[in-house]
Amino acid sequence: MATAMDVEAVEADTAPEPLPIAELVGGLFGDVDLGLDAAIDVARLADQLAGLPEPFASFGPERITRVVDAGIRSAALMYEYRARPFRGDLVYFTAAHDAPAGSAGAATWVEAVDGTVRDFDVAQTHWRMTAGSALARIGSVLAEVWAGSPDSAAAVE
Known part of the structure; x- marks a missing residue:
């Protein structure tokens, strides 16, 4: 199952439309409203997440930026993947x-x-x-x- x-x-047949970052990370926090707007960029997002309580505070903006960038690359890989039944x-x-x-x-x-x-x-x-x-x-x-x-x-x- x-x-x-x-x-x-x-x-x-074509690449999907990019999702606003605020919507993308919004799903990670359940009921918590981060107050992100749709126009937030990766650097501002990283700064805002690094300002949250642990575990985010200890990650720092640089590490959070790397994680978000990896997520963006993963989205491209998902587009190319073709699953078997x-x-x-x-x-x-x-x-x-x-x-x-x-x-x-x-x-x-x-x-x-x-x-x-x-x-x-x-x-x-x-x-x-x-x-x-x-x-x-x-x-x-x-x-x-x-x-x-x-x-x-x-x-x-």
């Missing part, structure tokens, strides 16, 4: 505040998985899937799935 959190399986089932978690109509993201995985794709709503936006309430929902669903009694999510066709 595999799990996915609100991510689409796509093969792109996954053998097994997929438990998919949809950020329900972004996709109130349901399983559009989960449906992109149907061709990449030879088992069943089951979609479960999480009452958050994509960038807040690491918030406490979202992780509690995900943990609860996974416990039910591993116990053999998943809740009412339907298979995605």
Whole structure:
């Protein structure tokens, strides 16, 4: 079994649009609002993160800049990667505040998985899937799935 959190399986012909840094790092901090605006640059972001309590304070702006730069390079590698089909089932978690109509993201995985794709709503936006309430929902669903009694999510066709 595999799990996915609100991510689409796509093969792109062109490079994806860059994401604003503020949105990208916003998902790492759950419920914490860093007050970042969409126009923040890497150097300003590194300074702001280095000013947070531990563990960020001890990283320093230089190390944080290297980590962010590595993340940007990783995004380019992800664009180039082509996965083999996954053998097994997929438990998919949809950020329900972004996709109130349901399983559009989960449906992109149907061709990449030879088992069943089951979609479960999480009452958050994509960038807040690491918030406490979202992780509690995900943990609860996974416990039910591993116990053999998943809740009412339907298979995605």
